[in-house]
Amino acid sequence: MVRPTRVSEKLAKDLEQLLQDGVWRPGDQLPGERDLASRFGVSRSSVREALRILELHGWVEIRQGDGTRVASPSESFGRRLRSRLHQEDFIVELFEVRRILEPAVAALAAERSHPQGIARLEELLAQQQAAKGDLYRFVELDMFFHKTLADMSRNAVLSEIVGLLEVELRQIRLVSTAKRYRPQVTLSEHLRILEAIRASDPEAARQAMLAHLSTVESSAKIKEVDR
Numbered sequence: 001m002v003r004p005t006r007v008s009e010k011l012a013k014d015l016e017q018l019l020q021d022g023v024w025r026p027g028d029q030l031p032g033e034r035d036l037a038s039r040f041g042v043s044r045s046s047v048r049e050a051l052r053i054l055e056l057h058g059w060v061e062i063r064q065g066d067g068t069r070v071a072s073p074s075e076s077f078g079r080r081l082r083s084r085l086h087q088e089d090f091i092v093e094l095f096e097v098r099r100i101l102e103p104a105v106a107a108l109a110a111e112r113s114h115p116q117g118i119a120r121l122e123e124l125l126a127q128q129q130a131a132k133g134d135l136y137r138f139v140e141l142d143m144f145f146h147k148t149l150a151d152m153s154r155n156a157v158l159s160e161i162v163g164l165l166e167v168e169l170r171q172i173r174l175v176s177t178a179k180r181y182r183p184q185v186t187l188s189e190h191l192r193i194l195e196a197i198r199a200s201d202p203e204a205a206r207q208a209m210l211a212h213l214s215t216v217e218s219s220a221k222i223k224e225v226d227r
Contacts, residue, residue, distance in 0.1 A: 186212075
């Protein structure tokens with residue numbers, strides 16, 4: 001039996017066609033949710049879901065408090081990554097990159113920590129605690145936590161790379177988290193990372209991140225691929 005197309009999926013396809021037709025150019029701001037909902041005769045929740053689908057496919061970039069803009073050609077690399085997300089060996093490689101990068105990012109964040117960054121991590125952790133009953137929001141905040149750590153490294157290249165990886169891994173997170181949703185484990189591990197950052201202890205931050213990634217990979221049931 002063929003699954004009926006959801007309103008959000010149809011809207012995403014319609015918006016994608018407009019993007020392909022050049023109605024909105026790279027860097028352009030898309031109309032707001034209310035405007036799009038009125039224009040297409042759908043609910044704002046359908047608009048939000050459609051925009052998330054477009055972001056997952058690399059067509060747009062959604063920024064908290066700054067609306068949605070059309071992705072630039074330089075972001076086409078992200079689209080190529082997304083096209084391979086169904087391949088198990090590629091997912092393994094993505095997690096391998098995380099194991100290489102994110103412990104180093106956490107160590108740098110601890111070494112270069114500052115009050116504003118620590119306050120932001122504390123805020124995100126509190127929001128995650130409050131969002132335990134909302135899977136999508138919890139995963140979104142998880143992504144923001146890791147991206148904030150990358151920003152705290154004060155290395156623009158690392159921040160860009162980690163930001164890209166976080167977006168690519170969002171769908172994997174949603175699927176794996178839905179299967180084994182243990183928010184308290186994530187919160188506990190994020191707290192360990194935060195405590196190491198507060199203490200300006202790079203090695204403790206590195207080890208805390210390694211332990212966290214090990215849990216994440218176990219939840220996602222990532223297996224090594226023979227090379």
